[in-house]
Amino acid sequence: MRKTIKYLLSTLTVLALLSTISIPKIASASTNLIGNPGFETGSISPWTGAGIYTVVNNNAHTGTYSARVEGTGGNSSFSQTISGLSPNTTYTLTGWFKVASGNVSIGVKNYGGSQIAYSTSNTSYTQQTISFTTGASNTSAEIFLWKGTAGYGYGDDFSVTAPDSTPMPTGISGSWNLVFSDDFNGTTLDSAIWNSNWFGATGQITPPVNSYELAAFDPARVSVGSGSLSLSAISSPVTISGTTYPYRSGLINTNGHKQFTYGAFEARIYLPASSTGVIANWPAFWADGQNWPTDGEMDIMEGLGGQAAYHFISSSGNPGASVSGDYTGWHTFGADWEPGIVKYYYDGVLVGTLTSGITSTPMYLILDYAVGTPYGGPTVIPNTMKVDYVRVWQH
């Protein structure tokens, strides 16, 4: 509330931004996500099957046991659903398979994309590797071996592994260490990292950031699920200190929990479109210092008048610009804040560089879905801004 009122009254520019963060869980590349991958327990669990299938103590690729499916003119298979995956993430499936006769297929399905399967008629073990990318809201995948023709088929030594590297900033070169990340993979917001209103007590509905916004920030408009944060704007009047706001929406920030001086900041965000195809409402991903504007406000993405824009606000001004192009839907928005310079990256492409008034004191992160013209785009209610992840890297 402090900062922006002054700023908005004096300029057409914008301000909101935000940033957020929490720490992501990143599986090691070497971790096999499949249980009982080589059937060496001597039983099928946690795999399940259909038709005729069993674990046998012969025909192993390694160890003692393999799993066998028998096609009898119908279909036989065994499969395992692995959970806890990250959405929009590419995993690698490998497995060894062979037949006594006919052919047998190895594959993956129910991960948010089309089923992928490969078959073999080889009577010696052969390895198949399949890459699959989970869908935007998918956190599981089903791995299977399937035989639709008569005769035995065998499988052994399956594995599914996560991407083999810690995520790096999209399009921002350099040597980086991931220092903060929230992938929003749980079912609740991490309150150890995030506040869910604008400088209010826990659970409190607060006024918006500045006087042009029409939505109060209600912690009930913040949710986490299906791999994403949701900030939902609805029509639901609320009166705070004598002022009635027609809408309620969501905001999260890390003030008091996490702040950063310099680094690469990035969020992958879904921005709803208006009926005219521009950015609806007034979404923002930004970072803010403790004393506004002395300690700076870095607007990484702000939906201003329907267009994505970046700015850096300080005592010496508010340079920045709108970025041409359609940024509705899913996109990444990043900024590389270095001493005396900030470079902005949208979808990994450098879209702007600012060198005036760049501050050097810590900032916390803010993500919000404000409502209101003329600074915001067309008001479209109800609507939901989503955030897949927020990350910060430093050198």
Ligand SMILES: [Ca+2]
């Ligand atoms: Ca085995």
Ligand SMILES: [Ca+2]
């Ligand atoms: Ca996510």
